[in-house]
Amino acid sequence: MKIAFICPYYDPAIDGPKQVIKELATRLIKDNHEVHVYTSDSDKYKRIKKKEEIVDKVHVHRCYSWFKIANFVNFFPGVFTKLLKEDFDIIHTHVFGHPHVFFASFASKIKGIKLIHTTHCPWTQANRSLLGRILLNLTYSTLSKFAVNLSDKIIAITPWELQFFKKYGVHKPIMVPNGVDNIFFEKIKNNSFKKKLKIKGKLVLFFGRLNITKGPDKFILAAKEILKKRKDVYFVLVGPDEGMKNKLIKMINHKNILLLNPIYDRKKIAEMYQASNVYVIPSFREGLPLTLFEAMASGLPIIASPVNGIPYEMDEKNGIFVNYGDIQGLKEAILKILHNPKLARKYALNNKKTALKYKWDAIYQKTLKLYKEILTSN
DSSP states (O other), rough: OOEEEEOOTTTTSOHHHHHHHHHHHHHHHHOEEEHHHHEBBSSSBBOOSSOOEEETTEEEEEEOEEEEEETEEETTTHHHHHHSOOOOOOOEESSTTHHHHHHHHHHHHHHHHEEEEEEEOOOTTTTTHHHHHHHHHHHHHHHHHHHHOOOOEEEESSGGGHHHHGGGGOOOOEEEEOOOOOGGGSSOOOOHHHHHOOOOOOEEEEEEEBOGGGHHHOOOOHHHHTTTTTTSSEEEOOBBBHHHHHHHHHHSSTEEEEOOOOOOOOOHHHHHHHHOSSEEEOOOOOOOOOOHHHHTTTTTOOOOOOTTTTHOOOTTTEEHHHHHOHHHHHHHHHHHHOOHHHHHHHHHHHHHHHHGBBBBHHHHHHHHHHHHHHHHHO
């Protein structure tokens, strides 16, 4: 098969949908399929000069981004004309509500190419600007609705999305969650993550984009409360800056709170998880974070906000839910796990077991089966 993925960002950008595509693309190529990615020429911070290249055997086509809407949507209509020049078996668009989905969907119908769309759980309007909310309401009910109705199949990553589909005429989406790489199940030998940071106590981890939606500031506030009485606990934040780094640096002011540069190497990420004692997701908006499954596979107890797709994949056997912004609750949950090794072990064992359902190999097989089904359908 020859497959085209259409998405807002690709390497070197750090992005959830991008990682999903990379995992699928790696396996498709291994099975001798040809994979192309059409994306914007932005890495979220600057324009990428190289528009056409092959990255890990994936043909990457970067389209000129005319402008950014509400600081999170790139407008790159050139994807339409680029797709018209190529023949594919399947076009697979990603991230509902973005203009590239409309352009790619329209191109697929002109070419008579089978079309699949994965929404990536965009439905919440939390922390969007007024302009962002206005534009979303306009596009969701017009161009986006038109685009999804052109699709042969719609993929939802979490059951939480089902409540939104009916208004767009979608009644039977396919459920395909995000997955977790095999490396996170493997024990890292000679783990030196804590040694390099000179950490001799417990380690509580925040791993995600330094974006207001992820709640890194809430993580720091809870950390500072705990450190008033506990000096043997370290709090580590790791992730790329998306507008909050300077604010977080000013907030920290404590030697036991460490803000590290992004980590991209998968083995080093696995090492980081396995060196930790607790993983915290204090977000007020999430679709279905890949890090949730990575932490589970790594055997980490989890503390998370019960938002959007998270409660569908995690419950009380996996960790503790704390409402967004509840600093006292976050503090108590972290201490509860640190003070109770038996409880922490229970969460660890349950999470490793839960994560087995989300191995990327299984997610890939489910996606591949869907591709083959729509190619043989009328």
